[in-house]
Amino acid sequence: MKNKLLIIGFVWPEPKSSAAGSRMLQLIEQFLNQDFEITFASAAKTSDNTYDLSLLDVRTQSILLNDASFDDFISQLQPDVVLFDRFMVEEQYGWRVAEQCPNALRVLDTEDFHGLRKAREHALKEGVEVTVEHLQNDTTKREIASIYRCDLSLIISEAEIDILTQQFKIDERLLHYLPFLLEPIEEERINNLPTFEERQHFITIGNFLHPPNYDAVLYLKQSIWPLIRPQLPNAELHIYGAYESQKVTQLHKEKDGFLIKGFAECVSDVMQQAKVCLAPLRFGAGLKGKLIDAMQNGTPSVMSSIAAEGMFDNRCKDECHTERSRSVNGFITDDPEAFAQKAVELYTKAEVWKDKQQNGFKVLNHRFDKSNFKDEIAQKIEELRTDLKTHRQKNFIGNILQHQTLQSTKYLSKWIAEKNR
Template identity: 85%
Template sequence: MNKLLIIGFVWPEPKSSAAGSRMLQLIEQFLNQNFEITFACAAKTSDNTYDLSQLGVKTQTILLNDASFDEFVVQFQPDVVLFDRFMVEEQYGWRVAEHCQNALRILDTEDFHGLRKARELALKEGVDVIVEHLQNDTTKREIASIYRCDLSLIISEVEIDILTQQFKIDESLLYYLPFLLEPIKEEAINCYPTFEERQHFITIGNFLHPPNYDAVLYLKQSIWPLIRQQLQKAELHIYGAYESQKVTQLHNEKEGFLIKGFAEDVDIVMQQAKVCLAPLRFGAGLKGKLVDAMQNGTPCVMSNIAAEGMFGEFEPNGFIEDNLETFAQKAVELYSKAEVWKAKQNSGFKILNQRFDKANFKDEFAQKIENLSANLKSHRQNNFIGHILQHQTLQCTKYLSKWIAEKNR
């Protein structure tokens, strides 16, 4: 049995974030490929941490900037190592490369962090994203990590295009692997609350994620007042893990703007709502809140950034609008017109079942891993930039880590 080591940025919390759900999808994929999996992480656990032992996955607490990881990885000798985001590869990638030279190194980007940063910079400046924004320090670090790995998993086709066209990264280093979801069955759909049985609006997202907080603030200050003018009894229920005081102080019952906090069961709260709002103004990757909405038959009104990479050639499960007045008007329309609402709901079911069905990806991905492992030497020979970035003269993160370890003695 092949051995997989996953080095996590955090312990998976599928109830708190899309990243947590994504990690469990990857774990399931590798379990189906008959991998023995150990999940290692230096972060602290929380009450929302998923119990990986339920899946037969072993766990290992590791330290940052500490040679104890070298001893651990030498003893484990993984066949494949999966880095959860580029920051983790920076910390541990050089150690894996030194001690497990024959291990296939995979980077799960989660989303293109450099693209998210570019959009955040452009938003603050009040301008469209230009090349200068894209070439930020986060992008430089992330792309260096992509080159140091044998394969990087990219969750959005849009991000594949940017990486190959704008940054000229060879397609052999990238692999499109979106959310891997169970199809929705007709029996489940028939049990969902109807248009008439639902009420109010919903938005959801981990408050530690800056784009989510910005979207809630944008709703509060600009969009919700316009919706509320036309639907005076409607409420907006805001759910998300790790709410801070700056979030809770937005709560206003008179305005129908209700901070609900952590959702123990996203399916229940999403099925109670009539419309999901996602006016994200920056971000990247695929949006878990839209998947949650589609899985529970809740149509959405969303920005172009929220919708990016989600729908392909399919009709969206709602309306895509960036203009705030039009956004509000479409929200009112979707909330008020049963026929429009039902059509958008059905579009969501079609997208999930045809675009993100895990059965469409599992065999091809398994074959990709098998082929790469069998031809690792020649694959790496074709990635000369990766060799350059592994050279000692450019290993700043390696020597910083060694210095910290010595200082901590």
């Protein structure tokens, strides 16, 4: 009899719209390979971009917030493992899972460290460096409480592992590093990619519902593209992303070559047409799917240190000429003038471009080959399920928070449910 996995999604997976959607499909594939029978449940609405999970033989279930019908659903399902897609989902459903299925392993996929992203956003608005005070925000407190309440949290970036263990002293036994899980890029695919001479224009891409992506586009418009365009008057910047709003489309300006292209049906197609990818993110966390897309399609990038964080190692800095930066698929800098200079250099110098392109292929195969991670996570899940009682006894803070949550969140949810009748 197969083991059962219930995934409770913050949203339904949209791999064409966001890196989070691709990440979720990677996790689903991993658990299918571990021979789990999977049910994906979410209270969110589907969209035209929602992936058809039936293609993977994954059962789907619509659920409600603050409604006892979820209790009936999960008590009948009796999953062996429950995966929460982001801490907000664990807050909403974790206490119900603990009540109805106390012996189920509770796993949190953080997607990225939301508290870190919020800290950087606040610091950017204030025009200062990120401080401990910024980091200790309400989002961080909620997220870390969720990490403690779960038996295991999947962390996508080594940099975030460092912050959680060193700054917040979280027991490493509660965390597991699991980056993007990718197929190695093979020589045949590399040889079939468009060459430097066959490509033109710059590209940036990202879901516009994600605040760091909109900020990056605005930063490009105001501070970086005006430095690039005079040097390359025939070059254009193509901006792709799902869910563009009016505040995004109004940035479109053809005479400046600043073109809002909207949703990309096939990211690979548009990325392979471009010569250079620009990713000047000024706040954010986790790993950046746009850089993965660029490397997979042989497109070198110029990126900020925040965009590069965790991608090449866990301490990328604003140093374009260090030994570390020579292994990057482009250049890392936070200075707008240096950013523009490196973008022009990549765009005009074929040898530099080809060298950086090869770096990208090496990074993909060295750091994100799924075969390097699949056995370790499978073993970790099995070990925890085998001795879950002992594992939970060692997580006393988690026991305290679980107890308090069952008292506070439970009765708030019940009050909301009664109010909604």
